[in-house]
Each structure stands twice: as C-alpha cells, then as structure tokens.
Amino acid sequence: MTDARDVRISPSILSADFANLERELDAINNADWAHVDVMDNHFVPNLTLGLPVVESLLKVSPIPLDAHLMIDDPDRWAPAYAEAGCKSVTFHVEAAADPKKLARDIRAAGARASMAIKPNTPWEPYADLLPELDMVLVMTVEPGFGGQSFMAEQMPKVRAVRESIRTHGGDVWVQVDGGVSAKTIEQCAEAGADTFVAGSAVYGAESAAAAIDELRALAAGHAH
Numbered sequence: 001m002t003d004a005r006d007v008r009i010s011p012s013i014l015s016a017d018f019a020n021l022e023r024e025l026d027a028i029n030n031a032d033w034a035h036v037d038v039m040d041n042h043f044v045p046n047l048t049l050g051l052p053v054v055e056s057l058l059k060v061s062p063i064p065l066d067a068h069l070m071i072d073d074p075d076r077w078a079p080a081y082a083e084a085g086c087k088s089v090t091f092h093v094e095a096a097a098d099p100k101k102l103a104r105d106i107r108a109a110g111a112r113a114s115m116a117i118k119p120n121t122p123w124e125p126y127a128d129l130l131p132e133l134d135m136v137l138v139m140t141v142e143p144g145f146g147g148q149s150f151m152a153e154q155m156p157k158v159r160a161v162r163e164s165i166r167t168h169g170g171d172v173w174v175q176v177d178g179g180v181s182a183k184t185i186e187q188c189a190e191a192g193a194d195t196f197v198a199g200s201a202v203y204g205a206e207s208a209a210a211a212i213d214e215l216r217a218l219a220a221g222h223a224h
C-alpha cells in the first residue's frame with residue numbers, strides 16, 4: 001500500500017535557470033529529490049549537461065539528486081554518477097547493453113538503480129529485471145525536451161509495472177516523467193505511480209515551493 005508519506009516529488013531542473021542552478025535548487029528544497037536530465041545529443045536530440053556539472057550540483061544541493069541519463073552507452077557512464085553521489089541513477093533500457101549488470105553496478109556504487117522505458121518500449125520483456133531495480137521510470141513524453149504534452153496513453157503501462165511489482169514483491173518505486181502537472185498527476189497516482197517528476201509545472205509556477213506542495217497533495221489523494 002502507498003500512503004501520503006510515500007509520494008515523492010522530484011522537480012526537473014531542466015526548466016530552471018541554468019545560470020543560477022544553486023539558487024534554483026534552493027527554490028525546491030521542500031521537494032524530495034531534484035531531477036537532473038542528462039542528455040547527450042545521441043540518445044536524444046538535445047544536449048544538456050554531464051558529470052562535471054552534476055558533481056558541482058551535488059556540492060550545493062539541499063536535497064538528493066535523481067539523475068535521469070538520456071545517453072548512449074549508460075553501461076560505461078552511469079556508475080560514475082552513483083560514485084559521484086547521486087542517490088538515484090536512471091538509465092534507459094533501450095540504450096543499455098546489459099541492463100542487469102548495469103543495475104548491479106549502480107547499486108554497488110551506492111545509488112538506487114532505476115530503469116527508464118520510452119513511450120514505444122513495452123514493459124513486459126523487462127519485468128524479470130525487477131529484483132535488480134529500485135525504481136522504474138515510465139516516460140510520459142518522448143524524452144528530449146521539457147514542456148511537452150502528457151501522454152495519458154502511457155497509463156496502462158504504469159498499471160502494468162505496478163501490477164508486476166505487486167506480483168514479484170519488493171519495494172520498487174514507479175516514476176513518471178513528462179508533462180506531469182496539477183492537471184495530470186492524479187491519473188498517474190491512480191495508475192500506481194508514486195514518484196513524480198515535474199519541470200515546467202514547478203519552475204513555471206509563481207512559487208515553486210507552493211507548486212510542489214500542491215502536486216504532493218494531489219498525488220497523495222490518489223495514491224493507493
């Protein structure tokens with residue numbers, strides 16, 4: 001069972017002011033995590049930031065970092081984000097050569113191991129990986145950019161992941177990322193998500209802190 005305490009909000013700094021990231025992290029210090037989108041212009045058609053910037057963010061962030069790696073060859077790069085101090089590291093299964101080994105490497109380096117699936121990637125072929133995972137990220141937009149429209153058609157996949165976790169047991173979190181806002185978060189929680197990334201809905205709000213509190217309250221009201 002999920003209750004209000006188990007709802008986690010992870011604002012994406014993709015929508016923050018990149019010239020003032022320390023201040024932007026302070027603005028979300030009532031969130032549970034800070035979501036950092038790493039893009040390499042290969043796995044996705046956009047380029048953001050990499051390990052040196054993440055290492056600097058780790059020195060100043062008041063809350064733990066949740067690294068979402070939208071990069072080729074995560075087998076090579078992802079463990080370094082855990083070694084640097086990110087408490088959660090997400091790789092895309094579409095890019096991983098050996099997802100089982102990679103999840104183990106991330107855990108061995110001290111982080112929660114998380115696997116993301118793009119909208120056109122089915123869940124079922126990967127359900128056997130659950131014992132290796134601490135979180136599954138179901139993308140609710142095509143990865144690459146903030147501010148896109150939420151894909152409600154991904155909700156059956158969220159339900160399927162939640163059902164697999166119920167069947168296999170284990171405390172695996174289900175994260176949604178892309179287009180999550182006050183309008184869409186309740187259906188995500190209803191489908192079984194418990195960890196919510198929101199970029200434009202938080203940083204585009206007048207008060208980021210108030211937007212986080214609102215999202216948490218809405219999700220908690222529909223958590224089950």
Ligand SMILES: O=C(CO)[C@H](O)[C@H](O)COP(=O)(O)O
Pocket residue numbers: 012014015035037068070141142143144145146147148177178179180197198199200201
């Ligand atoms: O991974 C991502 C994009 O690939 C971002 O985390 C996501 O898009 C957040 O932004 P928004 O809430 O504005 O959709």
Ligand SMILES: [Fe+2]
Pocket residue numbers: 012035036037068177197
């Ligand atoms: Fe993300």
